[in-house]
Amino acid sequence: RFAELPPGFIVVVADNWSDAGGKPVEHFVLSDGLASVSVYVESDPQDGLEGSTSIGAVHAAGSRVSGHQVTVVGEVPLATVEAVLAGIRHVGGERQ
Numbered sequence: 003r004f005a006e007l008p009p010g011f012i013v014v015v016a017d018n019w020s021d022a023g024g025k026p027v028e029h030f031v032l033s034d035g036l037a038s039v040s041v042y043v044e045s046d047p048q049d050g051l052e053g054s055t056s057i058g059a060v061h062a063a064g065s066r067v068s069g070h071q072v073t074v075v076g077e078v079p080l081a082t083v084e085a086v087l088a089g090i091r092h093v094g095g096e097r098q
Contacts, residue, residue: 006089008082010034032086039076039086046071054080068092 004013015031021044028043044050050071051064061080064073067090074083 003091003093004030004032004086004089005091006085007032008034008085011039011082011086014038037076037078037082039074039078039083041086041090042071042073042075043067043090044071044073045069054084056080063087 011032011034013030014033015029017030018026018028021027023046025044025046027045030041030043032039032041048071050066051062051073052066054061054063056062059077060075061078061083062073062075063080063083063086064071065087066072070092072087072090074086076083
């Protein structure tokens with residue numbers, strides 16, 4: 003769930019699917035009406051992004067949260083993706 007989001011951001015899409023290996027992936031899209039951020043939650047944290055990176059205006063931050071790999075990506079300031087990542091909490095069986 004999202005314990006805290008940057009000002010103005012809300013969850014506009016929540017979806018899930020299985021990756022090529024059959025493991026579940028949850029995908030959330032957050033938006034403030036102008037910009038959007040994607041959040042991916044994977045159950046297998048073996049090869050995920052740790053820390054932050056950017057390519058041009060696109061920033062990403064990743065970390066492990068309660069045994070899950072969480073990656074946040076968006077064409078927003080790095081501080082925004084880091085704030086989204088910092089506000090994520092694992093609550094078994096609940097979404098958002």
